Amino acid sequence: MNRSHLTVPPAGTPVPEPHPDAPLGEPLGPHYSRCFGCGPGHPTGLHLEAVSEDGLGVSAKFTVGDLHQGAPGLAHGGVLATAMDEALGMVVWLLRKPYVTGRLETDYLLPVPVGTTLFIRTRCTGVVGRKAYLEAEARMDALDGPVAVRAAALFVEVPVAHFERHGDGVGGMDGTDGTDGTGGGAHGGADTGRRVNP
Numbered sequence: 001m002n003r004s005h006l007t008v009p010p011a012g013t014p015v016p017e018p019h020p021d022a023p024l025g026e027p028l029g030p031h032y033s034r035c036f037g038c039g040p041g042h043p044t045g046l047h048l049e050a051v052s053e054d055g056l057g058v059s060a061k062f063t064v065g066d067l068h069q070g071a072p073g074l075a076h077g078g079v080l081a082t083a084m085d086e087a088l089g090m091v092v093w094l095l096r097k098p099y100v101t102g103r104l105e106t107d108y109l110l111p112v113p114v115g116t117t118l119f120i121r122t123r124c125t126g127v128v129g130r131k132a133y134l135e136a137e138a139r140m141d142a143l144d145g146p147v148a149v150r151a152a153a154l155f156v157e158v159p160v161a162h163f164e165r166h167g168d169g170v171g172g173m174d175g176t177d178g179t180d181g182t183g184g185g186a187h188g189g190a191d192t193g194r195r196v197n198p
């Protein structure tokens with residue numbers, strides 16, 4: 001894919017192991033029920049489902065729905081970028097540290113009709129300090145289907161205070177809807193086993 005130097009790790013950058021508590025080969029579940037990417041409580045969201053893979057990688061699925069169109073009958077490019085962002089974010093969650101997307105590069109190779117299930121594979125290509133380098137590929141309707149979208153990203157590790165300062169704090173990141181008075185937002189789950197990304 002076309003990508004800038006900003007999403008390519010320096011040569012020789014190591015790829016860390018997932019956190020020992022991170023699941024392997026298991027469904028990851030939503031990190032927040034109202035997340036547009038993965039939340040089952042979001043009425044028009046992507047409802048992306050993901051499983052962790054060997055190493056630092058994730059396999060995810062997202063079916064393009066009627067509410068995700070740009071041109072008639074075709075997925076909106078921004079929605080596809082969101083699906084990639086979400087699946088990429090699930091990779092850094094396996095490190096059990098809070099990260100946010102700093103940069104996301106996307107190549108659109110094929111139009112994606114409504115009803116298509118995208119099989120997305122994401123992996124970490126290296127971590128340097130606070131910077132995690134990631135890449136992703138989405139194939140149409142099968143693991144070996146035609147490649148529709150490729151993405152590369154730089155995620156930046158942030159303190160938990162990032163979510164408290166800019167969002168609604170720590171509530172709602174455990175699969176709840178954040179309506180219990182704690183507010184919806186992000187949770188630093190490094191010591192709780194809960195997800196940490198927004």
Ligand SMILES: CCCCCCCCCC(=O)SCCNC(=O)CCNC(=O)[C@H](O)C(C)(C)COP(=O)(O)OP(=O)(O)OC[C@H]1O[C@@H](n2cnc3c(N)ncnc32)[C@H](O)[C@@H]1OP(=O)(O)O
Binds near residue numbers: 006037085100101157
């Ligand atoms: C299971 C969980 C699944 C979760 C899935 C969630 C997926 C969705 C994830 C998201 O969409 S997160 C929401 C979208 N992102 C944001 O809202 C982030 C908004 N931006 C920020 O908060 C700050 O700009 C950021 C934390 C990214 C960086 O600010 P900082 O002041 O903390 O860091 P700094 O600017 O010093 O940058 C740290 C390093 O990253 C580099 N960097 C930061 N932004 C960059 C950028 N955009 N491009 C390239 N490099 C960048 C920067 O050059 C620097 O490199 P060096 O250490 O080598 O000097």
